[in-house]
Amino acid sequence: MPGFRLVDVEVGDGITIRAATAGEGPPLLLLHGHPQTHVTWRKVAPALAERFTVVCPDLRGYGDSSKPKGDDRHETYSKRAMAADxxxxxxxxxHERFRMVGHDRGGRVGHRLALDHRQALEKLVVIDIAPTATMYARTDKDFASRYFWWFFLIQPPPLPERMILGDVEFFLREHVERQNKVLGATEDAAFQEYLRCYRSPEGVHAVCEDYRAAATIDLEHDAADSDARIEAPLLALWGARGVVGRTYDVVETWVEKARDVRGLALDCGHSPQEETPDETLKALLNFL
Known part of the structure; x- marks a missing residue:
């Protein structure tokens, strides 16, 4: 991303987080989802950096951040651990306090961060997700068919790892192209960067562990905090043509989890920041 500098920051427990940062003003954290890296923000981050000090990390297990081996309880890739990073x-x-935008997995990290680190968070945007526990609780055949990786990636190792590594590029391309509804939104240069970071055995294992954590330890943490509410103002954005937008009343799902919620559908699929960047940028600036 032009104008951004890359930094590697040790955050504890042997974990190093790679991040791109630029700009001046109030701090703004942008967290990507699966299967992307911080590069997913390339179409909106430069404009945001005109108003904010923007920090775009690679989540633990993704991009050029550390990819530790998972543990039996999947706590290494819990959203609690990733939020602490x-x-x-x-x-x-x-930056002691900051605003935050999280797409997909990054939004789930943001949800946990909002509960575990209330004093750090000023505002939260979640992009194209409903809460994890809600999505699992309401799973039906239609959702399981369209979001099959939620159930494939959580299988015990090394089954999904071995199958993905048999043809990483095919799996990654199928995943991205199924979820995007705007043709060409992920241009080849961006896709090749995602592929570079995705194709190592450590990277594929980390992805599986992220999803295994979501189906186990993250649900335990959510259950323990079932009465807790996000205090920071929350904006939910979603793609009107995507699975989340077609399956859920997105705002309603977040009203169950947060005290101050608003929402907006965008004319795209799963990745508004890549598919409809101008509309996404406008919505982010209006809220942030």
């Missing part, structure tokens, strides 16, 4: 990163860069 991001708070430590922002503090290391001098």
């Amino acid at each position: 991001q708070v430590a990163l922002m503090r290391a860069l001098g």
Whole structure:
């Protein structure tokens, strides 16, 4: 991303987080989802950097951040651990309080961060997700068919890892192209960067562990906090043509989890920041 510098920050427990940062003004954390890296923000981050100090990390297990081996309870890739990474990163860069935008997995990290680190978060945007526990609780045949990786990636190792590594590019391309509804939104240069970071055995294992954690330890943490509510103002954005937008009343799902919620559908699929960047940028600036 032009104008951004790359930094590698040790955040504890042997984890190093790679991040791109630029700009001046209030700090703004942008967290990507699966199967992307921080590069997913390339179409909106430069404009945001005109108003904010923008920090775009690679989540633990993704991009050029550390990819530790998973453990039996999948706590290594719990959203609690991943949220703690991001708070430590922002503090290391001098930001005690910040606004945050999370797409897909990054939004799930943001949900946990909002509960575990309330004082750090000023505003939260979640992009194209309903809460994890809600989505599992309401799973039916239609959802399971369209979001099959939620159930494939959580299978015990090394089954999904071995199958994906048999043809990583095919799996990754199928995943991206099924979810995008705007043709060409992920241009080849971006796809090749995602592929570079995805294709290592450690990277594929990390992805599977991220999803295994979502189906186990993250649900335990959610159950323990079932009465807790996000205090920071929350904006939910989603693609009107995607699975989440067609399956859920997205705002209603977040009203169950947060005190101050608003929402907006965009004319795209799963990745508004890549598919409809101008509309996404406008919505982000209006809220942030």
